Amino acid sequence: MSRVIVITGPSGVGKGTLIRLLRERLPDLGLSVSATTRDPRPGEVDGVDYHFLSEADFDRLVRDGAFVEHAEYAGRRYGTLRAELERRAGAGEPVVLEIEVQGARQIRATLPEAFQVFIAPPSGDALRERLVGRGTDEPGVIERRLGVAEQELAAQGEFPHVVVNDRLHEAAEELTALVQEALAGPGRLGA
Numbered sequence: 001m002s003r004v005i006v007i008t009g010p011s012g013v014g015k016g017t018l019i020r021l022l023r024e025r026l027p028d029l030g031l032s033v034s035a036t037t038r039d040p041r042p043g044e045v046d047g048v049d050y051h052f053l054s055e056a057d058f059d060r061l062v063r064d065g066a067f068v069e070h071a072e073y074a075g076r077r078y079g080t081l082r083a084e085l086e087r088r089a090g091a092g093e094p095v096v097l098e099i100e101v102q103g104a105r106q107i108r109a110t111l112p113e114a115f116q117v118f119i120a121p122p123s124g125d126a127l128r129e130r131l132v133g134r135g136t137d138e139p140g141v142i143e144r145r146l147g148v149a150e151q152e153l154a155a156q157g158e159f160p161h162v163v164v165n166d167r168l169h170e171a172a173e174e175l176t177a178l179v180q181e182a183l184a185g186p187g188r189l190g191a
């Protein structure tokens with residue numbers, strides 16, 4: 001369970017985009033598919049982008065202890081399934097978790113050896129532009145996410161590594177170098 005990489009930061013900052021570039025550069029890196037109670041966006045596939053669950057099924061999994069971490073984010077629930085991590089980490093595959101800040105804190109407590117990186121936007125305006133430009137969320141949802149982002153940005157000092165996603169390819173190089181270094185030797189994760 002030691003080769004776990006947590007990528008956190010506010011919605012719209014570019015976590016998903018950076019993780020895609022990171023995995024192109026480091027193809028051995030697996031990605032944990034989270035569970036959520038939010039509706040699929042157009043094009044999202046159940047079991048690939050998320051395990052899309054009802055509230056009742058999510059609750060049952062919480063009761064069964066199936067989550068390594070879980071949190072409520074902007075009125076929906078999200079969680080990392082223990083089975084996802086065990087399947088990948090158990091096979092010796094390093095695995096990336098793309099999660100919000102409350103979940104990252106839980107991982108810090110339960111898996112202190114996990115390597116955590118906070119992705120920050122160059123400015124609040126850039127974050128808003130990216131959320132609007134992505135075109136996946138209604139205006140009300142965007143405002144709600146920006147409200148959460150203020151609290152998340154205030155928490156970035158908790159994280160040992162912060163990458164500012166200003167110019168995408170520079171940020172991807174910086175993230176890749178950090179993750180490569182973290183994976184380079186035993187005992188380095190969490191450093």
Ligand code: ADP
Binds near residue numbers: 017131
């Ligand atoms: P997150 O996964 O953190 O919610 P996404 O990866 O979906 O964020 O990125 C949000 C939007 O911002 C997408 O439309 C993406 O193409 C765009 N984006 C990501 N990184 C950058 C960047 N460095 N500069 C400009 N736009 C970016």
Ligand code: 5GP
Binds near residue numbers: 010011038069101
């Ligand atoms: P979205 O709805 O945009 O896919 O995700 C909303 C937020 O939930 C993002 O910040 C994303 O990183 C986070 N998230 C996705 N999966 C998980 C998870 O398994 N656990 C937690 N805590 N957050 C998650």
